[in-house]
Amino acid sequence: MYKEEKLHINEKRNRRIQRKKRSAKRRMWNIATTVAFSALLFGVVEGGTSYAVEQYLIGQNNEAVTANETSSTTDTNVLSLSATTNSSTDQLSVTEIAASGLSSVVSVTNISVQEVENYFGGHGGNRSRQFSPSQTEETVSCGSGIILYEEDSQLYMLTNYHVVEGASSLSVTFVDDETYEAVLCGYDADIDLAVLKVDTSALSESTYSQIHVVEIGDSDALEVGEQVVAIGNALGYGQSVTTGIVSAVNRSISEDTQSSSLGYIQTDAAINPGNSGGALLDMEGKLVGINTAKIASTDVEGIGYAIPISQVLELTEALME
Incomplete structure (x- = not known):
């Protein structure tokens, strides 16, 4: 009877040990999964952030380029208009005519x-x-x-x-x-x-x-x-x-x-x-x-x-x- 009880106790202890091991493995897995997910999430966020920043900078650069192009176009138009005005009129002052x-x-x-x-x-x-x-x-x-x-x-x-x-x-x-x-x-x-x-x-x-x-x-x-x-x-x-x-x-x-x-x-x-x-x-x-x-x-x-x-x-x- 003693042996049977001892065997029963050992079995219970072994089951507890196995549960603890499984519980420990799950915790480790959860931690690993969490870490991996966090890393993945961080990577995505970082990548997205980097992409967003990159796109923002590109957008700013494009806007700057567009603004420069617009400014250049405007300046060209003004110069062209000025040149046209100057070239289309040869009017002199009365002093010059005199x-x-x-x-x-x-x-x-x-x-x-x-x-x-x-x-x-x-x-x-x-x-x-x-x-x-x-x-x-x-x-x-x-x-x-x-x-x-x-x-x-x-x-x-x-x-x-x-x-x-x-x-x-x-x-x-x-x-x-x-x-x-x-x-x-x-x-x-x-x-x-x-x-x-x-x-x-x-x-x-x-x-x-x-x-x-x-x-x-x-x-x-x-x-x-x-x-x-x-x-x-x-x-x-x-x-x-x-x-x-x-x-x-x-x-x-x-x-x-x-x-x-x-x-x-x-x-x-x-x-x-x-x-x-x-x-x-x-x-x-x-x-x-x-x-x-x-x-x-x-x-x-x-x-x-x-x-x-x-x-x-x-x-x-x-x-x-």
């Missing part, structure tokens, strides 16, 4: 001889001699001209016919205030244009170096409201510059009951006596008109007219011959 335009405009002096009656002549105031023989007197008038062309040692200048009408002698004064004799080549009284010429061999080197042929513009392209610059010998005081806008185009004017077929440029740039034959320039410094008339009235202000150059180029060439 600097170049004055060298292309001349003052024209017309000396004419007129016959006048002396109603108060008579010796000792003798009233019995109410009239004395007619006398001649020299009259001086002034206007402007534009250096238009140079060929075969001849410098051609365009002006108004009424500036040179009736002249016994003509002279032109250049930008350096030097005066030279001029010759009338041809004129058209109806259109009010005339062409003068000067032999360049008669000009001093200093004068010749300071003058320039004007650049021809397109008066047909003028628009109302466009700024223009007028240069001429106002009041005979020497060259002066005024500026204004194109008030109208294709204007019809009549003077002394005669009308012209030209469509004149109307401008509010000041055009005074002496400006006739002077240049009307656009803001590129190109010739678009020949100043020719101003409405003189106490009721009128700022209305001047210019002959559009594009309408008279063929005529001008004919007058040079």
Whole structure:
């Protein structure tokens, strides 16, 4: 009986030992599993985190690249726009136009001889001699001209016919205030244009170096409201510059009951006596008109007219011959 009990006790003890061993193995397995799972989880998290960080950095980099590309594109567009604006417009300031335009405009002096009656002549105031023989007197008038062309040692200048009408002698004064004799080549009284010429061999080197042929513009392209610059010998005081806008185009004017077929440029740039034959320039410094008339009235202000150059180029060439 003792042996049976002892055997039973040993069996129970062995079962407890086996349970403890199995329990220990399970704990070890659980620990190992937990550790492995934790390691796996950490690896996944770490990998995910690294991936996320990497993607974030890549995204930031892409955004930076995109931003840089956008910025570069924007900068390029701005530069392009600026370049387009600069290249599409050659407009100058009035100061710049004056600097170049004055060298292309001349003052024209017309000396004419007129016959006048002396109603108060008579010796000792003798009233019995109410009239004395007619006398001649020299009259001086002034206007402007534009250096238009140079060929075969001849410098051609365009002006108004009424500036040179009736002249016994003509002279032109250049930008350096030097005066030279001029010759009338041809004129058209109806259109009010005339062409003068000067032999360049008669000009001093200093004068010749300071003058320039004007650049021809397109008066047909003028628009109302466009700024223009007028240069001429106002009041005979020497060259002066005024500026204004194109008030109208294709204007019809009549003077002394005669009308012209030209469509004149109307401008509010000041055009005074002496400006006739002077240049009307656009803001590129190109010739678009020949100043020719101003409405003189106490009721009128700022209305001047210019002959559009594009309408008279063929005529001008004919007058040079």
